[in-house]
Amino acid sequence: MNAHVKHSGTTVMVVDDVPTNRYAMGAVLRRAGHDVVPVASAGEALSELDIRLRAGALPDVALVDIGLPDMSGFELCRRVKSRPSTAALPVVHFSATAVDAKDRCRGLDVGADGYLTVPAEPREIQAIVQAAVRRARRRTAAEALAHRLTLLAEAIVTVQTARCLSELADAAAAGAARLTGTPAVVFVIGPDGEAHHGTSRSRLALSDAAPHQAAARLITRIAGRRGGVHGTVVPAVLWPTGHFRPGVQEDAHLLLASAQEGRAWVCIATPADAPRRHAAPPVARLAQATALAAEPLLMYQAEREVALTLQHSFLPQPHRLPELPGVDLVVRYVPASRQAEIGGDFYAALRTRDGVLTAVGDVVGHSLDAATVMVEIRHALRAYSVEQSDPRALAERLDRMLTHYHPEVTATVCLVLADPGSGQVRIANAGHIPPVLVRDAGGAEYVPVDGPLLGLALDRPEPTELVLEPGDRLLMVTDGLIETRGVDLATSMEQLRAAAVGAPGGLDALCDTLLACFGHDREDDIAMLALRLG
Structure with missing residues (x-):
């Protein structure tokens, strides 16, 4: 069993108890540019998957022989698909003897993604492997998108039910952190320059107001009079230390949104070194929703200040x-x-x-x-x-x-x-x-x-x-x-x-x-x- 996990190209696990078959299948796959993990039994395959799962590097696809000595390839596929941690792993059965329609149907019934009759042409093997990997990646991407959209919807609902600007900023920061998987800080800056901030971190981290005031002034200068949504990166030397992680100076990625041009700004700030290719659109949507929710709260705050002035003066x-x-x-x-x-x-x-x-x-x-x-x-x-x-x-x-x-x-x-x-x-x-x-x-x-x-x-x-x-x-x-x-x-x-x-x-x-x-x-x-x- 190979405990060393490599990360080059597509990785294919070949499960076959016959050494010559493993070698032949592996040679075809290596020539096509794949990394190959050969294992000799179902038990060895499950152990290898556990090792790679802990390392965060599951194979991209598993080619499983039907006639394994310790359990059938059908049973191995069923076990792989029944575990949430490995259910998305594509499994392709192959066999030189179990080639009837009932065998193919049985494989599909236990969750297999394909069936290969061997011996097979190298191009056929390559095509089946690539097709299984493509389907799995599309399925994973679709599930990830659905998950992000669910997180976005939940965050927007929380933002829209906020009762004050500080509560709004906290709700947006928590939503942004869930979308990006990183710490997040949110600023809501009114037309008079007054800033309210919220964070995905503990409130204990907010005892010093100076860094937040400095960040708010910087955001106001960056925002200018532009409307809509736009992003920028602020170098660590300009961004206050410890905003995302205590004592750490780091670049900040800012997403700024305004519901009305120049009236009020919402800024969602996250560490710039975090991957954001998939998270950027949902975070931009969250920034827009937060800016829209801020408008009535800003108006209500102004109304409340007038009311309190009336109460106190009379x-x-x-x-x-x-x-x-x-x-x-x-x-x-x-x-x-x-x-x-x-x-x-x-x-x-x-x-x-x-x-x-x-x-x-x-x-x-x-x-x-x-x-x-x-x-x-x-x-x-x-x-x-x-x-x-x-x-x-x-x-x-x-x-x-x-x-x-x-x-x-x-x-x-x-x-x-x-x-x-x-x-x-x-x-x-x-x-x-x-x-x-x-x-x-x-x-x-x-x-x-x-x-x-x-x-x-x-x-x-x-x-x-x-x-x-x-x-x-x-x-x-x-x-x-x-x-x-x-x-x-x-x-x-x-x-x-x-x-x-x-x-x-x-x-x-x-x-x-x-x-x-x-x-x-x-x-x-x-x-x-x-x-x-x-």
């Missing part, structure tokens, strides 16, 4: 809250951690002729429209409260305003009117989480107050009245603090109440404790307001 900052004699007040506002979300959450604290009016609310939906309606509701509340401070009346006027100007929008709000002198509190609720009353004497409970959402034009119940004792704290929150997908809201509300019971004294401590318990990685904005009568 919500009073904690250090600029109005002076409210007799009332201690603390507010918190935390934007959604997930970039794909824009909330319509708001809070307000106003001085009226009948006491202090506080409100926490949320416009249903996540968009620039929701943020805009939030601003309108908050300003309407300020205007209405000049003449009217009763929570129920205010809720009714806000409801009429919303149904008149925004009939397709609904919102929730909780309104609290507190008299610092008497401790009397009136609360109206429009579909919002009720306030939590944290008693100074111990314990916490939700105030029993409810009512329909704003925007439904429904009758509203009378406000709930209670008295705040000195030291009692009233907490108002939006559902972004506790709402978790797959968890019943009643369960989350009970968890909030229990956490409020265990919170330290003081308004700041109460809010900070609850944010520490519930405020991580939330999908919606969080607004909180806590008050205590002084």
Whole structure:
């Protein structure tokens, strides 16, 4: 058995127990330019295939005699074809005695690719070997293409479902790595030059932002104003070290794509020394799909920045809250951690002729429209409260305003009117989480107050009245603090109440404790307001 694997030309394994036959067949094949691996039995053939499989160099075709001593050529073919690692190896049977149609049919039944009657003319032997090799290579190429197209389709689906630009870049990098079999880095560069990058490597490798910033600047210069898809190679001296492999300086192959000329660019970067003849077209398609997917995300990011600017500019900052004699007040506002979300959450604290009016609310939906309606509701509340401070009346006027100007929008709000002198509190609720009353004497409970959402034009119940004792704290929150997908809201509300019971004294401590318990990685904005009568 020959354990030394050669790699010159087409390799043919000849399996025959008769030495003179092996020699004659081998001589014909060598004269035709093939490398020959002669073996004397089926067992020896299987062992040789195992050796060559580990070395990554299977023969291109096997010529197998039917009458082998340890098992028939039919059985050897069946075993070769039944193993996934060797199933693609073409097998051609030959025989000087088993030449009937039933023998040929039996060979085809076990998976053989051809049948040769010997003795045969050298040209016939050569033609059959070449035909078997061609069919196998075409089949292998077709399977490889199908595999690449499957990987491409999966990558494009993942790219198209990305919720933000960083997630998009990561998805494209993972897809490119699977297509090329190499590390990949993807950059999404917006029209303002802001770059988002993703990698097929561990996130631990991205702690240093400087190499990515340098690469993004280089890509921007290379891209220029050209549209479409084009590729280029960047020498290692210009490409940041360690981008693909830690500590390694190497040339980079860049594929750049733009959905609209000059608006935004996607760059898929892989090591330039990697074979890419077959992978280049699918990677180019992936780059195009990523560029198309980036367009709406870039537009949404711009919309979100406008919405956040609106939210932050129209919500009073904690250090600029109005002076409210007799009332201690603390507010918190935390934007959604997930970039794909824009909330319509708001809070307000106003001085009226009948006491202090506080409100926490949320416009249903996540968009620039929701943020805009939030601003309108908050300003309407300020205007209405000049003449009217009763929570129920205010809720009714806000409801009429919303149904008149925004009939397709609904919102929730909780309104609290507190008299610092008497401790009397009136609360109206429009579909919002009720306030939590944290008693100074111990314990916490939700105030029993409810009512329909704003925007439904429904009758509203009378406000709930209670008295705040000195030291009692009233907490108002939006559902972004506790709402978790797959968890019943009643369960989350009970968890909030229990956490409020265990919170330290003081308004700041109460809010900070609850944010520490519930405020991580939330999908919606969080607004909180806590008050205590002084």
